[in-house]
Amino acid sequence: xxxxxxxxxxxxxxxxxxxxxxxxxxxxxxxxxxxxxxxxxxxxxxxxxxxxxxxxxxxxxxxxxxxxxxxxxxxxxxxxxxxxxxxxxxxxxxxxxxxxxxxxxxxxxxxxxxxxxxxxxxxxxxxxxxxxxxxxxxxxxxxxxxxxxxxxxxxxxxxxxxxxxxxxxxxxxxxxxxxxxxxxxxxxxxxxxxxxxxxxxxxxxxxxxxxxxxxxxxxxxxxxxxxxxxxxxxxxxxxxxxxxxxxxxxxxxxxxxxxxxxxxxxxxxxxxxxxxxxxxxxxxxxxxxxxxxxxxxxxxxxxxxxxxxxxxxxxxxxxxxxxxxxxxxxxxxxxxxxxxxxxxxxxxxxxxxxxxxxx
Amino acid sequence: xxxxxxxxxxxxxxxxxxxxxxxxxxxxxxxxxxxxxxxxxxxxxxxxxxxxxxxxxxxxxxxxxxxxxxxxxxxxxxxxxxxxxxxxxxxxxxxxxxxxxxxxxxxxxxxxxxxxxxxxxxxxxxxxxxxxxxxxxxxxxxxxxxxxxxxxxxxxxxxxxxxxxxxxxxxxxxxxxxxxxxxxxxxxxxxxxxxxxxxxxxxxxxxxxxxxxxxxxxxxxxxxxxxxxxxxxxxxxxxxxxxxxxxxxxxxxxxxxxxxxxxxxxxxxxxxxxxxxxxxxxxxxxxxxxxxxxxxxxxxxxxxxxxxxxxxxxxxxxxxxxxxxxxxxxxxxxxxxxxxxxxxxxxxxxxxxxxxxxxxxxxxxxxxxxxxxxxxxxxxxxxxxxxxxxxxxxxxxxxxxxxxxxxxxxxxxxxxxxxxxxxxxxxxxxxxxxxxxxx
Numbered sequence: 001x002x003x004x005x006x007x008x009x010x011x012x013x014x015x016x017x018x019x020x021x022x023x024x025x026x027x028x029x030x031x032x033x034x035x036x037x038x039x040x041x042x043x044x045x046x047x048x049x050x051x052x053x054x055x056x057x058x059x060x061x062x063x064x065x066x067x068x069x070x071x072x073x074x075x076x077x078x079x080x081x082x083x084x085x086x087x088x089x090x091x092x093x094x095x096x097x098x099x100x101x102x103x104x105x106x107x108x109x110x111x112x113x114x115x116x117x118x119x120x121x122x123x124x125x126x127x128x129x130x131x132x133x134x135x136x137x138x139x140x141x142x143x144x145x146x147x148x149x150x151x152x153x154x155x156x157x158x159x160x161x162x163x164x165x166x167x168x169x170x171x172x173x174x175x176x177x178x179x180x181x182x183x184x185x186x187x188x189x190x191x192x193x194x195x196x197x198x199x200x201x202x203x204x205x206x207x208x209x210x211x212x213x214x215x216x217x218x219x220x221x222x223x224x225x226x227x228x229x230x231x232x233x234x235x236x237x238x239x240x241x242x243x244x245x246x247x248x249x250x251x252x253x254x255x256x257x258x259x260x261x262x263x264x265x266x267x268x269x270x271x272x273x274x275x276x277x278x279x280x281x282x283x284x285x286x287x288x289x290x291x292x293x294x295x296x297x298x299x300x301x302x303x304x305x306x307x308x309x310x311x312x313x314x315x316x317x318x319x320x321x322x323x324x325x326x327x328x329x330x331x332x333x334x335x336x337x338x339x340x341x342x343x344x345x346x347x348x349x350x351x352x353x354x355x356x357x358x359x
Numbered sequence: 360x361x362x363x364x365x366x367x368x369x370x371x372x373x374x375x376x377x378x379x380x381x382x383x384x385x386x387x388x389x390x391x392x393x394x395x396x397x398x399x400x401x402x403x404x405x406x407x408x409x410x411x412x413x414x415x416x417x418x419x420x421x422x423x424x425x426x427x428x429x430x431x432x433x434x435x436x437x438x439x440x441x442x443x444x445x446x447x448x449x450x451x452x453x454x455x456x457x458x459x460x461x462x463x464x465x466x467x468x469x470x471x472x473x474x475x476x477x478x479x480x481x482x483x484x485x486x487x488x489x490x491x492x493x494x495x496x497x498x499x500x501x502x503x504x505x506x507x508x509x510x511x512x513x514x515x516x517x518x519x520x521x522x523x524x525x526x527x528x529x530x531x532x533x534x535x536x537x538x539x540x541x542x543x544x545x546x547x548x549x550x551x552x553x554x555x556x557x558x559x560x561x562x563x564x565x566x567x568x569x570x571x572x573x574x575x576x577x578x579x580x581x582x583x584x585x586x587x588x589x590x591x592x593x594x595x596x597x598x599x600x601x602x603x604x605x606x607x608x609x610x611x612x613x614x615x616x617x618x619x620x621x622x623x624x625x626x627x628x629x630x631x632x633x634x635x636x637x638x639x640x641x642x643x644x645x646x647x648x649x650x651x652x653x654x655x656x657x658x659x660x661x662x663x664x665x666x667x668x669x670x671x672x673x674x675x676x677x678x679x680x681x682x683x684x685x686x687x688x689x690x691x692x693x694x695x696x697x698x699x700x701x702x703x704x705x706x707x708x709x710x711x712x713x714x715x716x717x718x719x720x721x722x723x724x725x726x727x728x729x730x731x732x733x734x735x736x737x738x739x740x741x742x743x744x745x746x747x748x749x750x751x752x753x754x755x756x757x758x759x760x761x762x763x764x765x766x767x768x769x770x771x772x773x774x775x776x777x778x779x780x781x782x783x784x785x786x787x788x789x790x791x792x793x794x795x796x797x798x
Contacts, residue, residue: 046451046455047451047452050447050451051448051451055444156787159494159495159547159551159780160545161544162544164473164787164788166788166789167788167789179481259473260473261470261473261543263470263542263543263544300448303438304452314398314436315396315398315436315437316398316403316438318438319398319438320399
């Protein structure tokens with residue numbers, strides 16, 4: 001009744017092709033952004049900002065990156081952790097070698113480095129696909145982590161191999177890394193950056209290149225016959241995806257933890273991001289956010305519940321319960337909707353359009 | 360559809376309810392101790408006795424002395440699973456609890472320590488990384504809020520080399536020493552020290568990184584046992600890596616009495632799974648063994664007898680004792696700070712002063728009932744290590760026994776290394792070191 005497009009006339013092609021063609025959606029997204037920009041910084045404390053929202057945003061970005069590769073272009077990748085490490089270590093090398101470089105430029109350049117590495121490791125995708133490609137990207141994962149661990153040059157010969165972000169500012173004394181950085185600045189910066197990157201990703205997937213990715217995903221031979229070059233499509237998917245993931249890795253190291261060792265980007269990190277897009281929804285930008293929320297926030301929430309309702313049970317019991325409930329929820333969601341949380345949202349919207357007179 | 364509604368409402372309830380999480384517990388005369396523990400996950404066998412030691416010591420103080428000079432001790436555990444992300448989350452969750460916020464953090468993971476150094480310094484809460492974390496954080500002028508007492512990994516490496524040197528009748532010239540290490544920030548810490556000592560003492564150092572988690576060491580030990588045949592093996596292992604290494608070493612016939620681990624490779628959980636093969640294996644330590652100290656009988660009488668405490672199963676284990684010593688040092692830092700700021704709950708900033716002015720002499724240690732569990736330490740503004748000593752212990756198949764005196768690491772050389780490394784950190788981070796001569 002409320003949620004429908006009837007009566008909303010489009011008078012231009014641009015309006016017809018908008019990301020959110022229904023007015024209510026546009027209002028919804030505006031409200032979401034307003035909450036994120038105005039209400040959250042006003043209400044949330046440091047705990048919320050630093051240990052919940054910041055990692056959520058970073059993981060959302062990584063999930064968008066992997067979703068471009070796996071969800072849109074259909075190339076299964078287990079190298080996410082390695083590409084994140086690429087971004088993190090590139091950002092560290094850039095920031096320490098050129099201290100005057102602006103933090104945004106550092107992030108973008110480190111994304112570029114990750115993209116180059118991604119293209120390199122994407123080359124096997126021209127010959128192999130499916131599970132075999134997953135194994136090839138697994139090689140990238142192990143090789144990259146080994147490389148960052150092995151060669152001291154990457155961490156400026158630190159005795160422990162840990163890289164640590166130098167203090168960097170956005171402008172004036174608004175610091176994003178280092179001890180002077182305020183959590184709210186980190187949050188707002190990440191929010192803006194991730195929102196813009198998400199918009200970029202959404203538009204990329206709607207334009208010619210995105211269509212070529214989806215064509216490759218759906219049937220590569222047919223795509224080739226209608227004139228899509230697999231080489232360009234696949235490698236561009238690897239490049240764009242690795243760019244996003246690399247930037248996420250740089251943000252992880254710089255804005256979230258502040259210092260990081262290569263082992264923080266091990267195979268578990270790759271699985272974590274892969275599970276995010278599987279649960280959130282393959283081939284959906286919204287799904288990347290939902291999946292990141294599910295995987296990052298739910299365990300923390302479950303861990304906090306007993307304290308919240310005044311149960312005094314030992315922490316090891318809480319940890320075990322957390323694993324059990326979390327696992328059960330994953331299975332539950334995948335049974336209810338194998339296409340992910342984003343699909344549930346789409347279905348809800350379709351039902352809402354017919355409400356209250358479903359046929 | 361109903362299920363979906365239920366889920367939606369559950370999620371909505373979650374969103375509404377979560378801000379309550381950060382509500383501090385209302386309390387007056389209490390000193391809050393945040394405890395980052397890992398009672399689950401791959402490192403739980405090490406994490407459980409450590410965590411129990413803390414809790415039992417706090418219970419004892421509350422039962423016997425009514426807290427610290429009348430200020431009751433409260434604590435909350437947060438499960439980190441030895442995972443850096445979770446560690447940071449726990450830190451943020453606990454740092455503002457209690458009437459005056461967290462006293463000091465004991466991350467018990469090198470990775471978490473690294474992640475907390477900057478945050479805790481900004482929040483003015485001490486990080487007490489007892490025998491782990493950044494060795495160069497000993498330099499208090501650069502790391503005002505990080506404490507490494509009683510010994511760092513670098514000091515541990517030096518003490519082990521000293522012990523080996525003694526066994527080799529004073530000269531290491533031409534000897535071959537292999538380092539088997541966990542390929543992570545933790546395992547890499549001793550390399551620089553061992554390399555510097557190799558130059559000085561003339562031994563040959565061979566490095567054998569073991570990939571996390573360390574269950575696969577066959578190739579490593581074949582190379583050590585059949586090819587290289589070193590005179591000594593030093594190990595920087597953690598968790599399952601330790602017992603695997605001991606098993607593999609015995610499989611290639613490497614003698615256990617030439618095999619020394621660091622203090623995180625020297626708990627009951629490390630040697631027991633290897634069974635008889637572990638007999639004769641040695642490790643460094645800075646805390647005592649057994650359950651014979653006065654603090655143990657006090658815990659038995661005043662905590663366990665009342666049905667409280669958690670450490671009955673791990674009583675007197677190496678890591679349980681380490682938990683007690685760690686808790687005791689933290690409490691004494693609070694007590695020292697109370698001498699200046701009054702007998703009331705103290706903030707992290709005040710406790711930092713307490714740490715820097717901590718002087719645990721042998722008399723104080725005896726008075727606390729910790730005789731034999733630790734060596735004296737004295738911290739200062741620039742020296743956050745406090746000059747602790749290290750001892751070598753050997754596993755006889757049933758228990759750990761001390762086989763050396765307390766070894767003093769050669770701190771003149773180490774301090775130079777700490778300083779060089781700390782200054783590089785300061786430069787990278789744009790920190791101007793405090794002037795400790797004016798404190």
